Each structure stands twice: as structure tokens, then as C-alpha cells.
Amino acid sequence: MNFIPLSIPNIGRQEWELVRECLETGWVSSVGSFVSKFEKEFAKRVGATGAVAxxxxxxxxxxxxxxxxxxxxxxxxxxxxxxxxxxxAVRYxxxxxxxxxxxxxxxxMDPSKLASFLEKDCVRVNGVLTNRHTQRRVxxxxxxHVLGHPVDLDPIFSLAGEAGLFVVQDATESLASTYKGRMIGSEGVSCFSFNGNKLITTGGGGMITFQDKKMxxxxxxxxxxxKDDPVEFVHNEVGFNYRLTNVQAAMGVAQLGRLDEFLSRKKAIHQSYVEGVAELETCAMVGESSWAQSAFWLNTMRLTDPNTDRKVLHKLLKDVSIETRPLWQPLHMSPAHEGSWFEDCKVSEILYKQCLNLPSSTGLTDSDLSRVVSVVKGIFS
Ligand SMILES: Cc1ncc(COP(=O)(O)O)c(C=O)c1O
Incomplete structure (x- = not known):
């Protein structure tokens, strides 16, 4: 029985060739032509003015x-x-x-919950928006944008605009998804990730996109x-050593060139799951919202029968070498962020218990997919 992983990299000949070029020329560190090439091509692809790896x-x-x-x-x-x-990152x-x-x-993120937080839980103190429970400045x-699906951005932009708040988007899981036809990354400031399980990978890496060259x-x-003076090493501020290396960027250039191939495979995988479990009344795949065209980074199955325990399903699939993963412990319950203010997050708690992510690698074969679907069907019946 072959092991079917949740989400693994899809590495081809082009990745090998470009990484080899770095190794052979010695351009392995964060200075090198692939870093700026990757930034330029990424910015172009998502419709941003500038991108920083x-x-x-x-x-x-x-x-x-x-x-x-x-x-x-x-x-x-x-x-x-x-x-x-x-x-x-906020805590850092x-x-x-x-x-x-x-x-x-x-x-x-539910925009109506943001509206209610701003209206009911915040006050202006000397003109500064303040959480009235913690007295902290908001x-x-x-x-x-979790799991490949875009957030309903327009109401969030407008609420934030009215309240004078910045918006920074975490698009790490949703490269290539669109919101009302607009690419995620083409508005404001967005952050992406290229770790090993993402739609495209550089092993580890990220990108910030901007609509402003100065930023x-x-x-x-x-x-x-x-670094203000690269010869004398004068630094006028405390900065970070956060640049992507040329080797990683080489891989990024190759992977970005395959983005359309990956995206269409992700969509096909989603469609197979939707059709595969359509007749089951006990579960459903999380799909696209009216505003969204999803990249379906991960395929999430929601267990609609309250008597079904996702932990049992996870274990049964693991027993036959199929890797699945629940969502994350909701962060208002996380010991790591104790002391944070939180609103009622009942929906997060319920979905945390009901959802399981199914294998979604772009290299998943049709026969692997059929096996996952038939095992799931077998368990439910
Ligand atoms: C929602 C979300 N934010 C941020 C990150 C952090 O990205 P990285 O692992 O590249 O640091 C990830 C992925 O790992 C993520 O899923």
C-alpha cells in the first residue's frame, strides 16, 4: 500500500537545472540574479508593483x-x-x-465580526482607537486567506479605512487565488510563503508584495x-537578515513557471473530491464562496454529522497510509497567545472539530485520488 501524503513538493527538471546553475557558478547566497528575477516575475504574476523575497x-x-x-x-x-x-509575528x-x-x-475572517468588534468593543481615547477591555491601541x-480561499476583502478594506487601521494580508496559503476577479497580492500589502507544502516551494521562503515602489x-x-553603506558597513537602523538565497530563488523561478500547471491540478483534485463524496450525507467539501476563485491549496472536508469524530476518521485513514490533517487549534485557545483579547469564536471551535484536510499534492495521481475517495466512502458506509 503506497503512502499518500497531505501536500508535498512537485520538483521537476527545470528546478534541478536552475539550482545547478547556482552551484556551478558559486552564486548561492542572497546576492544573485535569481533573487531579483524571482521578485520581478512574482510581482508581475500577482499584479503587484513590487515584491521583496x-x-x-x-x-x-x-x-x-x-x-x-x-x-x-x-x-x-x-x-x-x-x-x-x-x-x-505580531508578538515579535x-x-x-x-x-x-x-x-x-x-x-x-468574518467581516461582520470585525464590524461588531470595532463598534462595540472599541472607543476613541484622545482620538486613538482603543480596545475598551484592554485599553490597548488597535x-x-x-x-x-486560509487553505487557498480568499477572504471577503472589500468590507474589511472599508471597515479598516473608516477606522484608520492598516490592512496587511497573510496570503501565504493562497497564491493564485482571486477575489472578485482581482488577484490576491494585487492590492495593498500581502505576504506569501514558499515552504515545502505550499503551492510553489523554494524549500523555505516568502515574499511581500506592495503597490508602492518606495515601500x-x-x-x-x-x-x-x-545596510546604508555596504563598504563601511554603516547601519542607521536595526534591520533583519531575512533575504531569500539565490539557490532558493532559482527554485522559485522554476516553480513559478509551473504555477498554471499546479493550479489546474489543484482545481482538478478538488473537483474529484467534490464528485467523489457527493452522494455522502455525512460530509461535504469546503468550496468557493460567491466572491472567490480558490487555488484549493488544501482540500478540506467538513463532517456534517455530529456523531462523526474527525479524530477517528484521521486515524482510520492513517491506518491505510493516507495522511490527513485537521485545521489548527483556534488561536484564542492557544496557550502561546494567552493574554490576547478575543471575541466569541464559536464557529472556529466548531469547525476545528469538524474539518479534516485531505491529500492535495499536485503530484497526486488519479489512482491515489480514487483510493482516498473509496476509503472515505467505505468508512462512511
Ligand atoms: C497562514 C500562514 N501564515 C504564515 C505562514 C508562515 O510561513 P512560513 O512557514 O514560510 O514561515 C504559514 C505557513 O507555514 C501559514 O500557513
Missing amino acids: TSSGTAALHVALKMAGVEAGDEVVLPSLTFIAPAN LGGWPTFIDIDEDSLQ VGVLPV ADRARYLTTTA
């Missing part, structure tokens, strides 16, 4: 939040149901994540240790 998606978030002006004691509003990295700056609930169908919103230049400066 970083050592990880977390590093991208850290720098984007620093540039947005997060300071110690500030609050940034996040959805509770997400991977922990964006909340950690001494800030606090504030968790709000998600929308049940899309699994994304400075921004960090929507996270991109500043991010490039901050991620390159804020």
Missing part, C-alpha cells in the same frame, strides 16, 4: 507589520482559525493579536540588515 512567510509578516507601524502594546485583529505564524514586535471569529462557509487588521525598497533595505 524573504527567508520565510513568517519573516515577510514580521517585516510587513513593522513597516505598518506596529509597536509594543498595540493590537492587531486576526481570525482565530489560522496557522499560528501571523499571531507570532511586542504587539497583541486580537482574535475574532470566522465565517462558517468560507472559513475566513492599529490594524490582518486577514489570513518595496524599504522592505528590501530592512530585510538586508538595513
